[in-house]
Amino acid sequence: MALKITAFAGGVGGAKLVDGLAALLPAENLRVVVNTGDDFEHFGLTICPDLDTVIYTLAGLANPLTGWGRAEESWHVLEAVEQLGGPTWFQLGDRDLALHLERTRMLQNGEPLSAVCARLCAQLGIAVQVLPMSDDAIRTMVLTDEGILPFQEYFVASCWEPKVSGFQFRDVEKARPAPGVVEAIQLADCIIFCPSNPWVSLDPILAVPGLRAAVAEKPVIGISPIVGSQAIKGPAAKIFAELGYQPSALAVAKHYADLLTAFVIDNEDAELQSGISELGMLALATNILMQNQNDRRRLAEEVIEYVSKEVLMVVKP
């Protein structure tokens, strides 16, 4: 019997590993819980960047160069927005925009985000269950030296340049997990924390009431989003430094120390293995960079094998 895996994912890095897992596991054995703290409203449309990246990646529609957005994209709408003097800081490709239009239409018809997501996945031939962490709007706010910024203003408009002092996941305290999320955790043999940003991709998921406690009952394996002192993509390392931590895979392992059963780091960081073990978890060093389709599958294969042979043998205290 194949493993039942539930992966927690943010955007590009998470989507790549999920894509590798989807190539190996029967679809019914893989569920993905996706961060929605990055979601925002723009031009009256509800945009869900992490969900979209996961969906495009699993549908084979993702732009292979950027990781986000759609392949073979055109930019006629945004060019015309610019002609009208409108804001162009958020990259909206023509085909990508269709997803925001259709999602907004369904949401305004009263469908919850999880139902919208399921319909879009079915329409695009995605068999894996992709779940938003919540149907309730949770908005990641970044506390910076330039004030409190909505996530996309920090991340895209300000190119993650402002210095970070903390985060708020606005309205998370009154949010509920989306239908199927708690079940996805309970049904799983193992939870995978994808190589996503701990602070702004995975922490929002864990902040949804009930999810951290549900995860604590399960074996959990994390994959580092940091190699050496650099994030593979995005501001993870910069944020660790600004919050007073030496950025490294070890810092990520410490961040989740209470939840992790095992942690996967890059070969380049092999010397961190003993430090990670001292946190009370298994440590695996391998090549964690996913630069092409083969890398995704290879890393997913190694993670699955490691989970089967070692992680599931660990008895949580």
Added chain:
Amino acid sequence: MALKITAFAGGVGGAKLVDGLAALLPAENLRVVVNTGDDFEHFGLTICPDLDTVIYTLAGLANPLTGWGRAEESWHVLEAVEQLGGPTWFQLGDRDLALHLERTRMLQNGEPLSAVCARLCAQLGIAVQVLPMSDDAIRTMVLTDEGILPFQEYFVASCWEPKVSGFQFRDVEKARPAPGVVEAIQLADCIIFCPSNPWVSLDPILAVPGLRAAVAEKPVIGISPIVGSQAIKGPAAKIFAELGYQPSALAVAKHYADLLTAFVIDNEDAELQSGISELGMLALATNILMQNQNDRRRLAEEVIEYVSKEVLMVVKP
């Protein structure tokens, strides 16, 4: 001194005549009051078809084949909406969509439609003042044998096939004219009713509280949207017939008999001149079809000359 003209317009036919007038009059002497009863919400965006047609036409961006939408348009967004299983009945070109996005963004920022319209016109280099009839949402509902249909569902989705028994301009009773509209009427030497659909393009404007009374104080010249028993474009003639009137330019003149000082019909309908005169207004027969840029200018020129030489000489009772 050039005439001061305020034109009332719906979509394609109205925009063409306004374009001709704009080529002849100093920009500060021409104002256009545009129907917003056709406006609707789609995919979360506020779409104003008549305003857009007037704006695109005056900006030189209109599609010369259809009269609506933009020239050199592409359809990548709508193709992707179709791929997602979304509704494609309303034609949304990529560049056209930019206008709906930007307008919706400004409206959601709290700007009234008239201010949005002024900004878009300034951005597109339109010097003529283009005014929505109201900043308040008024929605034309079509009473048909298939029930009460929002205008775009009747006009586009149902291809104006249902049989019409009447109209409602929803919420018009509590609407106010947009800033500048009453002034535009009061400042004008003459009001022009463009060759737009009387029932669904001009009647909504006249239904805005205060506008019919303001127009009644002014010389008014109308241009027929019907030649023979056929509308030049759209359902005007079909609606006249369904409401029990013989469709003709005479029927249009009768429709506005209480307001019109003069009415312009096509040469083909010259025999209607005496019937129109019997309604107590002047009648001019000329070629009213506007098939190209020259036609627009020629008709506008004839209308302006007729107004100067004859219409302004009439003393309203």
